[in-house]
Amino acid sequence: MPDSDEGCIVINKPSQQDAVMASFNSLVVENIIESIDVGLMVISHEGRIVYLNRAVCNILDLSCDKHIGFGWGELFITDETSNAEFNQVILDVINEQTIGLKHVVPYKIKGRECPKRLSITSSFLTDNAQTVGMVFLFEDITEIYNAEQREKRILSRNAELQKERIEGLDSLAQAVAHQVLNPTTVIGGMANIISRKLPEGDPLKQDVQIISEEALKLEGLVAAVRNYSEIPKPVPVEVDTVQLFNEAHENANRILKRIGESIEMKLECSVEKLFIGRTLFHIAIVELLLNASNFTPEKVTDVLVNVERKSGVIVIRIIDHGMGIAEHHLKHVLDPFFSTKAKGVGMGLSRVKKIVFEHQGQLKIESPGPGKGTTVTIELPCPDAECCVR
Known part of the structure; x- marks a missing residue:
């Protein structure tokens, strides 16, 4: 605001300190951009390259001084086949005008036998809602x-x-x-x-x-x-998870009823459907429940079953509080014919392992030791990878 002093009007002007600070801020930004490992290229709305940092010149094999002002097309589109995927990314950004597009593409440098792999992230420069340029970040991955x-x-x-x-x-x-x-x-x-x-x-x-x-x-x-x-190859179908485990629980209890035993199962399930071979997987779950009962001294066996999505896989845990497994036995429990029971054939867990393998899954057996229970973990690939990433 103007200041009044004895009838005179004085207009404030930017101080020398403000100019110094502006210059300092510009220097800080420039030094940071030049020191990062991520390549930065800015293209004007007309398609001219207006800024290249040192990293992008190293990544794309460009000259920072020589190539400023070039049209990106004349610089990169030299024929119909060279770096076609790379060039298509630039075209897609121009056409779609979407912030945050990220692509991984090959980039061939002249004289280099194998292409690089670049991660490209795009954005836009705007002024009063008008696009004035495009920003590309390049990482050599x-x-x-x-x-x-x-x-x-x-x-x-x-x-x-x-x-x-x-x-x-x-x-x-x-x-x-x-x-x-x-x-x-x-x-x-x-x-x-x-x-x-x-x-x-x-x-x-x-x-x-x-x-x-x-x-x-x-x-x-x-x-x-x-x-x-x-054991046949599974024919995967969509199965209701809760129903599958409840039916397996009922079947296991029908078998155990003959010897006066039973299983109390608590089911924690956040996965509504499984894509599995229903009959085969039912057999595997029944076998695991019976195995938990066989190694629990009580007539009634408490079993916790947890089913959840985690890091792109479906994880099934069957946890009992029975006799557990000695450390020197753990590495053998999935081997055919291994059994600690006098009358056991030792093929039950081997069958489960094979069924899980036929579903492209993994089976793990863990136990803290004798008297501390056992945890059986089945990991299955999620049919919808995106929904499983949590």
């Missing part, structure tokens, strides 16, 4: 991209090897089951015939009975191996 691709190749190869291993085991199991079942059946049958022909009180009768019982055990083992090898 070549090393990150290459590392991710290497990891994907390794994971893909490991998955192929695991699949080949499982298919090989299946073929071996089917062959062994077929070759062993016939002689086992004959041994058991002949032992029974001999036992019936022996007179009561004959000392050999008890020995023959032992042969018959062991042959019966071997038949059960062969049947378990055959069932494992014949």
Whole structure:
């Protein structure tokens, strides 16, 4: 505002301090922009390059002094194939005029054999609601991209090897089951015939009975191996999650009722639907519930089931408070034929593992130790990756 002094009108002018501060602010901004690793390119509304920082010149192999004022088209569009994806991003920004568009594209530099991988983020400069320019941020993510691709190749190869291993085991199991079942059946049958022909009180009768019982055990083992090898590929359908677990709970309790036991299941579920092979997955859940009951000394087993989306996967946890698992047993519990029960075949968790694997999932068993319960975790890929990112 003007100041009055003895009839004179004095107009305030910007002080020298204001000019110094403005110059200082400009210097700070310029130094920050020039020191960051992110490339910055500003293109005017007419398509001319008006600003390049040092980082973008290194990333795009440009000269900061030489290329200022160039039209972006004449600089980058040299033919129909060179850096087509890169150029399309620029065109999309111009046409769509959307703030915050982000793309990852290859960028080929002349004389360099392999293209870089760039992350490009776009925005606009506006003045009184009018677009006066476009701002592009460039990040060289070549090393990150290459590392991710290497990891994907390794994971893909490991998955192929695991699949080949499982298919090989299946073929071996089917062959062994077929070759062993016939002689086992004959041994058991002949032992029974001999036992019936022996007179009561004959000392050999008890020995023959032992042969018959062991042959019966071997038949059960062969049947378990055959069932494992014949697990089919799942046919995924949309399944109501709560209904699936309630039905599995009821089925497990029907089985346990024969021996006077039961399961009390508490279900915490935030995933409405699962995309799975219904019958196969039902079998797996029943097996896990029965396994929890088998290793709980009480007649009634408390089980907590939690189903949630987390980081792009669906996580299912089945938690019991039973006898737990000793540390030296943990690494073997998913192996075929491993069992700590005297009469156990040891194929239950192996079947569950295979069913989960056929759903492209992972199965993990954790226990703090004996007497501290067990947590079984199933991780399934979410059919809708975007909805699963939380």
